[in-house]
Amino acid sequence: MSMSATLALQIVVMFMLVGVGFVMFRAGKITMEGNRTIGNILVYLSLPCVIVKGLMVERTAENAIGLAISAVAGLLALIVSAIVARLILKKDAIGNFAATFSNPSFFGIPLVISILGQGPVFYMTGFIAFMNLGQWTYGVSLLTGEKGRVSVRGLVTSPFFVAMLIGLALFVFQPPLPGVVTSCLDYVSALNTPLAMFATGVYLAQSRLSDAIHRVGLYKVILARLVVSPVVSILLLGLLPAEFLDLKLAVLIAQACPVGLNVAVYAQLHDADYVYAVETIVASVLFSLVSIPLVVGLAQMVW
Numbered sequence: 156m157s158m159s160a161t162l163a164l165q166i167v168v169m170f171m172l173v174g175v176g177f178v179m180f181r182a183g184k185i186t187m188e189g190n191r192t193i194g195n196i197l198v199y200l201s202l203p204c205v206i207v208k209g210l211m212v213e214r215t216a217e218n219a220i221g222l223a224i225s226a227v228a229g230l231l232a233l234i235v236s237a238i239v240a241r242l243i244l245k246k247d248a249i250g251n252f253a254a255t256f257s258n259p260s261f262f263g264i265p266l267v268i269s270i271l272g273q274g275p276v277f278y279m280t281g282f283i284a285f286m287n288l289g290q291w292t293y294g295v296s297l298l299t300g301e302k303g304r305v306s307v308r309g310l311v312t313s314p315f316f317v318a319m320l321i322g323l324a325l326f327v328f329q330p331p332l333p334g335v336v337t338s339c340l341d342y343v344s345a346l347n348t349p350l351a352m353f354a355t356g357v358y359l360a361q362s363r364l365s366d367a368i369h370r371v372g373l374y375k376v377i378l379a380r381l382v383v384s385p386v387v388s389i390l391l392l393g394l395l396p397a398e399f400l401d402l403k404l405a406v407l408i409a410q411a412c413p414v415g416l417n418v419a420v421y422a423q424l425h426d427a428d429y430v431y432a433v434e435t436i437v438a439s440v441l442f443s444l445v446s447i448p449l450v451v452g453l454a455q456m457v458w
Contacts, residue, residue, distance in 0.1 A: 158270050158455065159448035162408075165269040166444050169262070169352050173440065176356020190357045193350050194420065201347040202260050203318035206283060208340050209264075209276040210322030214329050218277070222326075224395070225402050226281025231391060232410045233285055236384045237293065243379040248297045249428050250372045253418045253435035254379035256290055259283055259409035261351030261416065262440075266447065267405050278405040280322065287315040290417055298425040354416060355440055358433045376414065376435045381446040385411040389454045403458065404451070411450045413439035 179185040185193075212218055233255070240254035257263070260283055267275055291313070325332075388410045392403040414435045422432035 157452075159452040161270050162266055162451055163444070163448045165266055166447060169265065169348065170440075170444065172349050172352030173356040173359060176353035177360045178356075179353065180357045180360040185353065185357055187357075190354055193354050193357075194416075196346065197261065197350055197354070197416075199314050201343055201350060203314045203321075204340050204343040205260065205264060205276075205347050206280055206315060206318040207322040207325065208344050209280050210319075210326045211332075211337075211340075212274065212277050212326065214326055218326075221278060221399070221402055222281065224399065225278035225406055226285070228392060228395070228402070228406045229279075229282030229409065230285045232282065232384075232388050232406060233289055235387050235391070236380075236410070237289075239379050239384045239387065243375050243383065244372065247372050247375070248300075249418065249422060249431045249435065250376050252290075252294050252297050252421065253414040253432065253439070254376045254384070256286055256294060256415045256417065257380065257410060257412040258351075258415040259286065259412050261347060262412045262443075263409045265348045266408050266412075271401055271404060275401045275405040278402045279409050280319065282406060282409045284315065284319050286415070287313070290415075290421065294417075294421060295425065298421055298427045351416065355436065358416075358419060359437045359440075362430075362433050362437045370431070370434065372431070373434055373438050377439055377442050380414055380435075380439055381411065381442055381450075385446075385450045386453070389450070389457055392454075393458055397458070400458070404454070407454055408447070408451065411443075411447050413443040 176185065180190070236257070237251075237255045240251045244250035244254055259279055263279060264276055267279065385407065388407055392407055395403055416436060419429060419432040419436060421427070422429045
């Protein structure tokens with residue numbers, strides 16, 4: 156089976172999980188308060204465990220170089236996304252946030268595992284770290300219109316930052332961990348994708364697609380997030396040597412993912428257009444069923 160077909164099947168599985176969340180919410184079995192609890196589990200528990208687990212690899216010169224290159228590539232990919240979003244969305248704050256920041260943590264990681272295995276998740280950690288940093292800084296400035304207001308204390312105590320520090324310490328010092336600890340990490344990390352897809356299903360259940368199809372900004376977000384940014388990234392990543400193929404694919408899939416769930420979280424927190432934010436998530440997830448396999452297929456042809 157081709158890589159694109161494998162990705163498409165994995166995305167179908169994730170859509171089925173979205174459907175579970177949709178049905179559970181409509182049936183009253185998941186409430187809005189329950190969905191907030193799911194969000195807390197994702198942000199404060201499962202995602203940090205995924206990041207830590209992703210960095211638990213053998214410390215070799217090859218891995219150290221790969222981590223450095225993937226971090227730089229991830230940063231450049233995010234800069235590309237921000238520029239593309241600004242050019243296409245202009246002054247649309249929600250649109251810029253949505254088009255700039257993808258969903259590699261909850262959507263990209265299972266896709267990478269499905270075609271490349273657990274190992275290349277290691278190359279996504281830098282992207283995820285810079286993305287969260289960007290959301291806390293550039294993303295918030297978009298929604299509030301206030302530039303430069305960043306809580307350093309809030310940043311360094313955030314779950315993703317702490318997880319990165321723990322993961323890097325494990326990578327550098329290579330301490331032996333008891334089997335019960337690694338097993339616990341495995342179990343908690345496994346919660347990441349199903350819970351995130353349940354939350355997406357709840358967002359879908361709250362949206363009115365009949366109203367969303369008339370919003371022009373939504374199509375611009377999809378164009379920037381799922382088409383233009385990934386295609387530009389294919390060209391940039393193509394500059395890396397062929398031996399970094401797994402690294403390039405991991406970063407590309409992270410870049411090609413639909414809009415991240417945090418656009419709705421931050422929109423609600425800063426009194427921005429929450430409904431529009433939810434619509435960008437739902438629409439981009441739906442279109443990603445087609446766009447991600449096509450982007451990866453294009454990359455295989457170009458590289």
